[in-house]
Amino acid sequence: MVTLARPLGGLALAALAALILSVALGSVTLPPGEILAVLRGQGSPLAQTLILELRLPRSLSAFAVGGLLAVAGALMQVLLRNPLADPYVLGLSGGASVGALAAMLAGVGGLVVSGGAFAGALLSTLLVFGLAHGRGGWTPARLLLTGVVVAAGWGAMITLMLAVTPADRLPGMLYWLMGDLAYARAPWPPLALLLVVCLLVMPLGRSLNVLARGPLQAAALGVSVRRLEWGIYLGASALTAMAVTSAGSIGFVGLVVPHMLRLLLGNDQRLILPACALAGGTLLLLADTLARTMIAPEQLPVGVITALLGVPTFLYLLYRSQ
């Protein structure tokens, strides 16, 4: 019924164009010929360092993180059957933020911050998982409420930590909270996870379509609802944890990209999920390119740019739809 090739092909081309643009632009603008030469193992040493060690890893990280967030958001929206759901709605980014800020407050940086973020995300996932299970049955409403309350608790801890932090360390923390790709130097783990999850959810797409119509209807049509729901929850949590660990809590991509695509392409998850991976990646890649070139050599937090780009685009699409 759905033709996947055309929309996905178009999005893949857009992603490639964004990738070339992001590698070409910066403090030194590189012509496409130079980029090609470097990719073939030639070119000047400066261009080699610039592309292979600085721009390409960051661009690939941006693409991977955007894709992870958009896919996680789309999965959460199906799981909770709530259009307002995003990857952070169940408190995962709050847990990650507390972990990362605690590392920064202790005065350590780099890998420890990432590790703290990952530990916080994991803790939050397990906490919500355990509490929502409770003694009674499991419902999306209960999971949502548990997640929102846990998120509020993390929020209070974040505010507390910011309040007691010496002023000279505050900017780094604020950048992390808004999302920042400046330290994302290892694109392969998030890219690999994005690819694996896309391959895993593609065959589940039709089951997700059925699940979106309610758990009873899905069970009546042969879906193992409970297993699928926990699978989505854990999968989306893993995606979000990886994204947050790589780049802080970048807002907006996970909420708005799935909705934009639904307005444009319909609601078939078999199309929406891979499209989210491509479009979310492209959006964050473009946003990050803007973030590091707009007021160069200063950089803006990329989360600000995603919101500034995404809000008007989304409102326009919403206004145009029936």
Add this chain to the structure above:
Amino acid sequence: MSRLEARQLVIDIPGRGDGRALDVCIEPGQVWGVLGPNGAGKTTLLHTLAGLRAPRSGQVRLDDRPLAALGRRRVARQLGLVFQERHDGFPATVRETALIGRHPYLSPWQMEGAEELRLAEAALERLDIAHLADRLVGTLSGGERQRLAIATVLTQAPALWLADEPTNHLDLHHQTEVMALLAGEARQGRAVMMCLHDLNLAARWCDHLLLLYPGGEACWGPAEAMLEPAALERLYGQRLATAWVDGAPVFVPLK
């Protein structure tokens, strides 16, 4: 052909005693009606028979195998359910909605093909909603949505139909059409069980009836034996007058 059997089945309604355990067998070719006042457990019974709820005790068996031991996908190929309430989720067209009836037959990597589309279109045609195929479900009237729910199960083509008030929201003509469709399914060797609020539809179209009382009491059997005015008056707590039209009894509530 499939048969569905309830063996010493007690449905689980919180705060209610066990009542009478059900020993009912729905055979190919039969049309069963489930009658009872609000809250008697008709929907719970239907969901329990479909394996969507665990019974308090007893067993549901599909073709002599315990339903609980069969995979959901396998069950969905034999047993279709028309729900009373339905959840919209994300916007979808009428055609897409009918097509999900093919879900249990397709492998994870398979896309719906021409054959699936043909079945869905035929089902929409049969329920007089083919002209709505490209409309969004959210824009349909209550009766059109009801017919779409039935078309979805028709696309699923199960050997057993469990239908929860299939005539809800339907006008008189479409009520008759839907009942004729379900009776026709039974004539082709499938089995049908439906919850009904309309005694007269039950009297007209069902060959077996199951009466569910609020306290969990129940009785069942061939329709002509069950359509005792005194029993029905007790079932609903409502006085009835009986007339005969076309060889079937017609019950009219009295003031």
